[in-house]
Amino acid sequence: MKVVIYDQLDDPYGFIKLMEPAFGWTATPTRIARMRRLDQRYKDTFGFAALDKSRLVGFVGVMDIRVRTLDRGVETIGGIHGVATDPNFARTGIATRLFPYAHRHFRRKGYRFSFLCTGRNLVGHNLYRKLGYTDTPLADRLTAYRIYRPRKAKRRRKPKRIDYRRMERVFAQVMKDRTGFSVRFPHWARIKAKMQRFQPGSAIIRPGGYALFEERRRTIEILDFHAVDRAAYQDVLSRVKARGKAVLWDPYVSDPMLEQLYRDEGCEFRRGRWFTVMCKPLARTSFDRAFGDRFAFTWLDVF
Ligand SMILES: CC(C)(COP(=O)(O)OP(=O)(O)OC[C@H]1O[C@@H](n2cnc3c(N)ncnc32)[C@H](O)[C@@H]1OP(=O)(O)O)[C@@H](O)C(=O)NCCC(=O)NCCS
Secondary structure (H helix, E strand, O other): EEEHHHHHHHOOOHHHHHHHHHHOOOOHHHHHHHHHHHHHHHHHOOOEEEEEEEEEEEEEEEEEEEEEEEOOOOEEEEEEEEEEEOOHHOOOOHHHHHHHHHHHHHOOOOOOEEEEEEEEHHHHHHHHHOOOOOEEEHHHHEEEEEEEEOOOOOOOOOOOOOOHHHHHHHHHHHHHOOEOOOOOOHHHHHHHHHHHOHHHEEEEEEEEEEEEEOOOEEEEEEEEEEEHHHHHHHHHHHHHHHOOOEEEEEEEEEHHHHHHHHHHHHOOEOOOOEEEEEEEHHHOOOOHHHHOEEEEEHHHOOO
């Protein structure tokens, strides 16, 4: 097995053949190039590829993520993405052999942690545990949901221009004393919109708070909801409710103020989910020591 970095692939179209069966992702060179241009976390070495003769049989993606830690302030850590093996080569140890390349790459850059997102119901979870990753406490975070009687949506005015700056200012203010994904790259809001992580029509931005959400036929799923105080939360929530959907669903409630508001709103709560963020220390430290219990992460941070 030969290992090369993504940029050294002779046939970048082979990448589509690997990613399509794994994630249903048509990873054309143009799409990858755009993603790396827009989201600076993918800019450097995109990942390590395993070749059998000249056939692409496995991939482990690497990215650079800025986080906030208790002991170092803002620092960069490693992120793993796009882990896939050609089904014809499954369980022959390809992913196991590729991961050390990613970890060496992160250590060389001085990164203290490697993070990844996965499902506890996926075979990858076993693989990652064997490689020294453990679930972060996010797996236990509260999900709030509320089922409403059918209502009429308020007539919606044409969406105004999105004030990305205001959104970023609120985020910076509420994340001051949070660790983890509490720092985002410059102009993240505009870029996430360009990458279609949220639709401009599904954003509510008010002076003291904002919510980004996904609107399906009957459901609103919150991606990112922050506000500076309860009144600002209420202001945004009342506008989310006015969309008239039957179900409101917030999978990551981590602010006690928002939790209380949801409680007063009559929401129910659930703990535990399949989705998980895993972490492996690459230096002599631990998740708890670096991040404590104020670790920030929302649906918008999934990578
Ligand atoms: C997850 C994936 C990358 C594993 O790649 P792989 O090259 O087959 O993995 P390896 O051969 O190195 O397996 C290492 C370990 O992973 C676990 N594992 C891998 N495939 C497994 C399977 N089908 N069932 C149960 N465990 C499995 C086992 O613990 C295995 O060790 P073992 O064979 O000694 O028991 C591959 O199954 C895949 O591409 N899946 C689809 C895409 C995906 O789910 N990616 C991860 C998203 S987060």
